[in-house]
Amino acid sequence: MNRNGHIEVTDLHLRTSAGAPPGAEVLSLGALHTRALKHGRGLAAPVRPSFHHLIAVRSGPLSCSVDFADHTLEEGAWLWVRPGQILQFRSGLATAEGSVVLFQPGLLDAATARAARVDRPAPRTVPLHPGDDAPRRTLDLLEDEFGRLGELPLEAHMEVVRHLLSVLLLRLAHGRGGPGEDGGDNEAFQRFREAVERDFAHSHRVEDYARRLGYSVRTLTRATRDAAGCGAKHFVDERVLLEARRLLVHSGLAxxxxxxxxxxxxxxxxxxxxxxRTGETPAAFRARYRNAES
Known part of the structure; x- marks a missing residue:
C-alpha cells in the first residue's frame, strides 16, 4: 500500500529466462518465488499480468487471490489465470510444490486457441480438478522439453513447445472439471461476452447489446443463462462491478x-x-479492503 492509501498493483510483462524460447516458460513454484524476490516484488504484492498463468499444484496448500476471489489449491488442483486479471499470492509459494506455465496471448495458432478457448475473455476463475491424469502427464512432457534447451534448433524446439501446450490446454478446456461459464459453441453468448468486455464501461443496457449484435433481448438472456447460469443483465453488471472493485482498491481515483x-x-x-449489488458503498468497500490488507 502506498502513501496515498491504495494498494499498488504492478502491470507484469513476460520476461523469459536467457536462452528460453520467446513467449512461453515453465517454472517450478519455487523458481517463481525466487524470480519475484529477484525483481523486488513482495510475495503478497498484487500483479496484473499481460500473459497467462497456468498453475498446477502437486502438493499444497497454495493460497492466492484472483480478482478478489480467494482460492486455496491442494494436491492435484489447477488454476488458469488469464491476462488482465489481478493475481495475488497469499501464502505457500515458497513451500508448495508444483509448476506454472507462463505464455503470451497469440502464441498458439488461431484454430487451436479457438478450440482451447484461450483468447476469450476470462470466465469466472475457479480451480480445476481434471478427472484423469492426462493433463499432468502432458505437463510432465512440457517440463521435460524445457529441460532440453539446446538439443534442437530454437525454431524446432518452439514448435514442440506449442504442440505440447496445445494438447495441455485442450485437455483442460474440454476434460471433466474444465472451466465453467465458457459457453462452448453458444455463438450468441460468445458474441455477447466479447461485446460486454469491449463496451461495459460505456453501455450497461442489454437492449443496447441486443440491437448492435442483431439479437433480441430474450435470445441474449436465454443464451447467457444457458452458458453462465445468470441473466444477461446480471452478466453485464458483474463485469462492471469487477472493474469497479479493481479501480477502488488499486487506484487512487475518487x-x-x-x-x-x-x-x-x-x-x-x-x-x-x-x-x-454488494450491500455497501464504494467508499466502505475500499476502506474495508485496505484495512484487511494493511
Missing part, C-alpha cells in the same frame, strides 16, 4: 471518478448501483 470511468452519469448513480 469514487466519483471511478463511476465516471464506468459510464455512470453521476456519483449517486454509481453509489446506488454498487450498494444494491
Amino acid at each position: 469514487t466519483s471518478v471511478v463511476g465516471e470511468r464506468l459510464g455512470f452519469p453521476e456519483a449517486t448513480a454509481f453509489t446506488r448501483f454498487f450498494r444494491t
Whole structure:
C-alpha cells in the first residue's frame, strides 16, 4: 500500500529466462518465488499480468487471490489465470510444490486457441480438478522439453513447445472439471461476452447489446443463462462491478471518478448501483479492503 492509501498493483510483462524460447516458460513454484524476490516484488504484492498463468499444484496448500476471489489449491488442483486479471499470492509459494506455465496471448495458432478457448475473455476463475491424469502427464512432457534447451534448433524446439501446450490446454478446456461459464459453441453468448468486455464501461443496457449484435433481448438472456447460469443483465453488471472493485482498491481515483470511468452519469448513480449489488458503498468497500490488507 502506498502513501496515498491504495494498494499498488504492478502491470507484469513476460520476461523469459536467457536462452528460453520467446513467449512461453515453465517454472517450478519455487523458481517463481525466487524470480519475484529477484525483481523486488513482495510475495503478497498484487500483479496484473499481460500473459497467462497456468498453475498446477502437486502438493499444497497454495493460497492466492484472483480478482478478489480467494482460492486455496491442494494436491492435484489447477488454476488458469488469464491476462488482465489481478493475481495475488497469499501464502505457500515458497513451500508448495508444483509448476506454472507462463505464455503470451497469440502464441498458439488461431484454430487451436479457438478450440482451447484461450483468447476469450476470462470466465469466472475457479480451480480445476481434471478427472484423469492426462493433463499432468502432458505437463510432465512440457517440463521435460524445457529441460532440453539446446538439443534442437530454437525454431524446432518452439514448435514442440506449442504442440505440447496445445494438447495441455485442450485437455483442460474440454476434460471433466474444465472451466465453467465458457459457453462452448453458444455463438450468441460468445458474441455477447466479447461485446460486454469491449463496451461495459460505456453501455450497461442489454437492449443496447441486443440491437448492435442483431439479437433480441430474450435470445441474449436465454443464451447467457444457458452458458453462465445468470441473466444477461446480471452478466453485464458483474463485469462492471469487477472493474469497479479493481479501480477502488488499486487506484487512487475518487469514487466519483471511478463511476465516471464506468459510464455512470453521476456519483449517486454509481453509489446506488454498487450498494444494491454488494450491500455497501464504494467508499466502505475500499476502506474495508485496505484495512484487511494493511
